[in-house]
Amino acid sequence: MKIIIFCVVSLLGISQYAFSALDPHTHHAANFTFVVESEKDGKEVQLVATFPSQDIFGFEHRPKTVQEKQAQRDGLKKLRAKLLGMFQFHSKLGCSGEISSLKVAYLTEKKKPKSKKHKHHHNHGHKSKKKIAEHSEVRCALIWQCQQAVHGSRLKLLVRSMYPVLKHLDLKVLSDHKAKIGKDTVIF
Ligand SMILES: [Zn+2]
Numbered sequence: 001m002k003i004i005i006f007c008v009v010s011l012l013g014i015s016q017y018a019f020s021a022l023d024p025h026t027h028h029a030a031n032f033t034f035v036v037e038s039e040k041d042g043k044e045v046q047l048v049a050t051f052p053s054q055d056i057f058g059f060e061h062r063p064k065t066v067q068e069k070q071a072q073r074d075g076l077k078k079l080r081a082k083l084l085g086m087f088q089f090h091s092k093l094g095c096s097g098e099i100s101s102l103k104v105a106y107l108t109e110k111k112k113p114k115s116k117k118h119k120h121h122h123n124h125g126h127k128s129k130k131k132i133a134e135h136s137e138v139r140c141a142l143i144w145q146c147q148q149a150v151h152g153s154r155l156k157l158l159v160r161s162m163y164p165v166l167k168h169l170d171l172k173v174l175s176d177h178k179a180k181i182g183k184d185t186v187i188f
Helices: 002-022 053-057 066-086
Strands: 029-036 044-052 096-110 132-145 154-157 168-174 185-187
Touching (some): 066 096
């Protein structure tokens, strides 16, 4: 059973990027997928997090002007500085985390005919005459090593207090223990 679970976790870990490149993303929503490694006795937690670029540096297209390049750099720098602080593991666990990657991923989608409804709004700077709408998101990977297994412990998320513009968090936990997901908490 453990082997099966581990394979599923690995596949999901790899395909996460592929899937999100195909799906239209949701604005003002961040996506977090936590993986509690059963092979590491629950003492290692990995996270793949995606944030809408709009909410991190103000636009989604590739930066063209000096101002846009600066805004993107500043927004990413601020996110990098705040990122680990968004996740409060119980202090008794002795978890220490690090950011293993943080980068902007650009997604393009073909515009649908006018009659069809869009899955999300386009009123944030996409030019209506363009045939291709450019979207982007900031993708981050984090990893925590803990002294004790995280099973049964509560993780507090301070994401919304740091970025109030993020109205929705989509949380998932992949683990061989049943996790409980709250609005701004995860119990592993
Ligand atoms: Zn978009």
